[in-house]
Each structure stands twice: as structure tokens, then as C-alpha cells.
Amino acid sequence: MDVLIEGEKVIKGTITPPPDKSISHRGVILGAISEGSTRIERFLPADDCKRTVDCFRKMGVDIKFVDETTLIIKGAGLKELKKPETILDAGNSGTTMRLLSGILAGQDFEVIITGDESLKKRPMERVALPLRLMGAKVECTVDGKFAPLKIRGGRLKGISYEMPVASAQVKSAVLLAGLYADGETTVVEKHKTRDHTERMLSYFGGNVTVKGNQVTVAPVEKLTGSDVVVPGDISSAAFFMVAAAINEGSKLLIKDVGVNPTRTGIIDVLLNMGCSLKVLNERELNGEKIADILIEGGGLKGTRVEGDIIPRLIDEIPVIAVAACFAEGETVIKNASELRVKESDRIKAMVQNLRRFGAKIEELEDGMVIEGSKNLKPAEVESFKDHRIAMAMAVTAISVKGISKIKDAYCVAISFPGFFDILNNVVKGGEIDGQI
Secondary structure, X not given: OOEEEEOOOOOEEEEXXXXXXXXXXXXXXXXXXXXXXXXXXXXOOOHHHHHHHHHHHHOOOEEEEEEOOEEEEEOOXXXXXXXXXXXXXXXXXXXXXXXXXXXXXXXXXXXXXXXXXXXXXXXXXXXXXXXXXHOOEEEEXXXXXXXXXXXXXXXXXXXXXEOOOOOHHHHHHXXXXXXXXXXXXXXXXXXXXXXXXXXXXXXXXXXXXXXXOXXXXXXXXXXXXXXXXOOEOHHHHHHHHHXXXXXXXXXXXXXXXXXXXXXXXXXXXXXXXXXXXXXXXEEEEOOEEEEEEEEEOOOOEOOEEOHHHHHHOHXXXXXXXXXXXXXXXXXXXXXXXXXXXXXXXXXXXXXXXXXXXXXXXXEEOOEEEEEOXXXXXXXXXXXXXXXXXXXXXXXXXXXXXXXXXXXXXXXXXXXXXXXXXXXXXXXXXXXXXXXX
16 A cells, blocks of 8 residues: 655644554563463554464463453463464564563473564574573574574573663563573663563562663562553654654644653653653553653754664654754764664665655664755655654655655554554644643
8 A cells, every 4th residue: 555645734633642562562471471361451453463462372372352452361371371283473573573482482392483574584593592591492494593483492591691782572582581490580781671571570470670771580480460551652652743843833742652761762852852842641550651742843953863872762763863854953873773673674764765855864884864954855755564664754744845655555554553544633733632
């Protein structure tokens, strides 16, 4: 599906972003290996998260949907998953493949987990290595680096593992495997990554200790099923935050957004760029911080995005690059080489597409240098079948006078099925509701 977008729009209204993808995955995973019942409300019904559901169903877990966004899981317990009769298919979901690898490392059976062509190009040795150190047999069957993965679980031993690359997925896989290990398992990070796994493990009764950038999990007899309400996904909200920020006269209220401190780099960057942004009504929901965010548009300036902040906004860098195109002065993005092994090479994809809009952009090995411009023009661009590239291009397109075309834009359904519907609503200028 290609999408045509008419640009130069003001963004107004109130939206609630879709449920958090990371938390939706983890709710299903921990509910499946807990004892008793887990109810998840505001589950993200996107393809990635449904892949996690499907994998656990194939391992004998009873998961029923009450409606599209509410599900009830009758947990199998830590050690009662059944050997699947078929290969597990993670689709496009790196979270499914990597986090399930940690669970499968502790099971007493052999299983193969695969994915689509995009996922089979993403590096998996980084998760296989620490699981092997713990005692599991994990084989990356293509060139020793890529999926499909063949995993033979077994008796694991706790390890202390220093992360060579910042990756919440690899960290999570090791911590989940630690539930099945003899002794404690510790992960040490150079740069702190999103901590949803640690928070939710504690919420389900896990024994988790966090000291700075060091996380330790000790095995427990059981996890206990719990009710989870999933907050709005800040990674999805980020596209609308930037759309409002770069269009003068815009005013957008985004409600019930997860503002976990390991995920709020996008807020820090927009504030550094001079954005009028307020975080309102902060509160807590099943161990996660949530809030409302109010943004008014115009007046952005260039900035530097590098170092420790990168893991806190790695998924938002494509849309930050869009913000830079409309900001006064130069923006430098560095230390983001991880973008080259996402669903697409997101550095190359963004540089290629933004140049078609007329942006002044230089490609770096680990990022980009962007000079803001007021002379962007409509363009025909590629999504590269990457949901975040497609949405970043839509934000660019609505901010440029004329009609632009995004090819293969259907891929937004991977994380944000209703993206274009919400975009159409806010460009029509709805009213801000609630007291501000």
C-alpha cells in the first residue's frame, strides 16, 4: 500500500498513542511462565506482539483474547512449557526472537525459531553467546550469525556478563535465562538501556536487584500471574511529538504516555532544541511511570545527539532526524551505529529519503549531520518496509507544501496499526480536551 500525503499542515487536538510494544511483549512472556492468571489490558494488537502470543500458544500456553486489546493468560509456570510441534515464527519481531531465546534456553527440549527475511538479516550471535556461556546450546544456523536459531535448553548456570553492545533485548534474554540458572545472573551495561524487563520481573514476583548499570536476577520457585495495564508507547508518540514541534501554530496533547526514564531521550532532545513541551499529570501504573505531554510548535534549533542518551532514544532517531531538517542550524547525531542493524539500515534509509525532500544531510558511519532548511519540497520516498521509516517520512511529508508519496507504507502496522487514521484526525485540527 502506497500513501499520498498533502503537506504544510498544522497539528491540533488530543491523542492517546497505541499501547507500548515493549511492555506488551513482556506482559505476555512473563504471564506465560507465571503460575495463575494474568490479565493484560491495552495490549498492542500489532503483528510483532501477536507473534509472541502465537509462539507461547504453540508451547501449550492458554491465551485468550477478551477483545482486540484485552487478553487473559493461564500461565504454564517456569518449567511447564511444551515442546512445539512446529518451528516458532517471530515474523519481523526482534523482541520476540531474542527474549524467547532466554526462556527457551531454560527449557528441556530443542526448538527452532525463525523470522521473516528482514529479521533473518539482524545479528543474533550477540544473544547466542551469553546463553551459551550459561550452558544452553544455541546455534545461529546461517553463517553462524543469523536466524533461524536452533536452541537446546538445559541446566543453566548463573554468569556475570558485561554487555559489549547496548541492547535491551540481549540484556532481557540473559535475565530471563537467569530465572532458570543455578546461582545469580548479573548483566553489566556500559550505557543503561530500557528497563521494562527488570521492572516487570519484580512486579511478577521475581528477585531483581539494580545497582547503577548492573542488574542481578536470582532464581525463584515461581512467578505469580498479575494484572497489567499497558501505558502508551512513547516511541509511537514521538512521531506526533515531532509533527507538532516542527509545525508553527500546532498544539497537541498526548495522553497516558509511558515516561520510563530509560525511554525519555526524545523529550530531552526536543527540550534541548527549544521545543515548547510540558510533562503533565505524572503518575505510576503497574511499576511504570506515565504522564501527559503538551507540545506547541515552532522555533526549533539544532542540537547534538550522542553518547549516553543514544540507548534512551535509539528507536526515535529517524524522527529526530526529521525534526533536525526543520530546525535552525546544524544537528549532529553520533554513536548510533546500531541503527544499521534494525529492520532496515535506518541511517542509510533516512539519508536517502530526506535528500529526496531536499534536505542537507551528510551520512556518517554512526549517524548523520543535518543542516536545517526552509526549502524542503514534496517527494516520493521508500519505507524500506520499516515501520519507523514510513512514519518518519509521513511526518516529513505533512510538513512540506505539496503532495508526497510513501511507498509500501502498510508496514506501519508492525507497531502502530492506526497511525494514518490518527494523523488524518490531528491535521484536521481537533480541539484540545481537558484542563491545561
